[in-house]
Amino acid sequence: MTSQDVSDAPTVAPRVLADRVARGDDVAIVDLRNRDEVDEWRIDGPNVTVEQVPYSRFVQAQVTGDVADLVADVPEPLVVVCAAGEASAEVANALAEAGVDAVHLEAGMEGWARLITSVETETSAGTIVQYDRPSSGCLSYLLVSGDEAVVVDPLRAFTDRYARDASDRNADIAYAIDTHVHADHVSGVRDVARGTDAQPVLPEGARERGLTYGARPLAAGETLAFGDAAVRAVGLPGHTSEMTGLEFGDAVLVGDSVFVDGVARPDLEAQFDDDPEARALDLAERLHRTITEQLCSLPPTTRLFPGHRSPDAPRADDGTFSTTVADVHDTLDAVGRDRAAFVDAVLSESPPPKNYRRIVDVNLGRESIDDETAFELELGPNNCAVN
Template identity: 50%
Template structure:
């Protein structure tokens, strides 16, 4: 039996995929978040056209008991345009609240499956290249980006999410190709990697940076170093060292495109403290500055993350020329010492459960699929948000 009070009747439900389409098109969305304040502030349902009010669901329970729901409905109506989308963690307490509001004549709907349903949403966009088909997978709940590269009769995935394993497999099947490799640019701290699940599902090779061994890698994988080449179909990806966010970070060049991992984003640069810690962060930031300074202006950057501040291109893909990023990110114009001070001045909270996620991704700890999904719920926080100063 649910721990939440039950709604007295059905209420309109908005599928997470429908919400994603609304946000992509810029349609205004009014959100009533009935989670507790800490959860609502740590992981908001956000977007450029989203207006949110947070009122915890227990206040609605109390109001229902005391016949005071009309007061809360008035508070919501004064703060938000209708219709109002009610949001919680699993879509249960929010269904109850939406029903109460509907009974007071306020147009309300429930986000089906709540934020956990939102975390399962992905959207795909093709990136135009001369040599291969590249599909960008976007996860709006956490801003994670991964990539399917298709050439000839083969495909590989860069930075796969475990939660989306079946989607990569289905996409390769739809393209009529064999998925031959699953590649991580680095040991991720914000989501559980899908490389081993893809190997189990397709017999694909698992490719990881050689430096992952020094970080404690404890499962079999093909180790890749800077200068190595990965062949897929009729093209080759060249591995490039990109230290800074982590010591082992590798990027992969495909013609003029660079899969840059967590090095630079459209609205920020990587945070340097997740591996190095507070004491080692200045040195890591200095390495990151050198890495960024060496990137060619003409290189098309395909990052591993995006945020609400990022703006996709006309096709909807989160990619940008490095020269354009230099023109709009203040951090990229700074000398090394200034860059270090700027990036470290106001770091966001570390990703939730990041140490456990790293341990899982290294194979030092295990987690079932449902457990790994719970571990990564929330924002990614892999960027140094003080650097998110694009014009």
């Protein structure tokens, strides 16, 4: 397009757009990236529509004066999106000059990926702060009791945020815990520990998967005291062999076992096995036992806080992405309560998280990478659920 000044292009900040999506507003996106990029990863939500229009078409239309025609079927106001916010600023400017109510997403999809939001809720043991990364649906947690806190499933890209939020609540971080070896994002456990006095903690089974760095092993049934409360480890194998939930008062952080509207996939760890099909089958059967024999045996009103959420996942009344044991019964009926039906459903083919093999190696300590490489590795959807 032309070399016009785009510094005054109409803009929307990622946080403002995320608020609109979270409220369920109608949001119309015009995405300038290539079709394969949009198909793989896009801004999504219950009332979000995405129209892919290549940037090159706007370049051509700028010459002919037909810019507005390219979005004639897109409801206004619309949000123009690109990879980093430069092309979208040009297009939003051109559309605005043509009389179209259009803004561009500040910093593009890169800015979207650098956003994390939070919401707070109370349990019988203390406060849960739930963090949501809208670009991937990854959920992480800060548990606060008295003058101490615990971080659960922290993302490396946001380690400063957890420490700052704990400090704002006059709490020191005692432990940084991963519920399992993540395959969709780079863990921030070691970074949180380095930046605070927190002790890094991973499930005991992580050592069997090849963990190379020093972390306190956490076995099912163990408790970690902090502040005026404690978390109790609950073995929830299935998504991975070492998956461990954390009971915190009348709530349970369930990692990647069940979600608001689905269950975990059991095949990712299996891809590292000599016989991946047999290993995936074994993990699928273990996931079925975890859900039917452990989670479904808890009181129906028990609140469950997952490690991920889908773009269309509804929020609970307290604003969190959480579910209850009663809702898990409904999910199980939809997926298949019978073991054979359940296993068949969760082993249906779906694409794995992008770069998952390398991310697992990083999270086990087999490979060291810088912050920018870590950020780039985890761009895209998490793909850890069967919805």
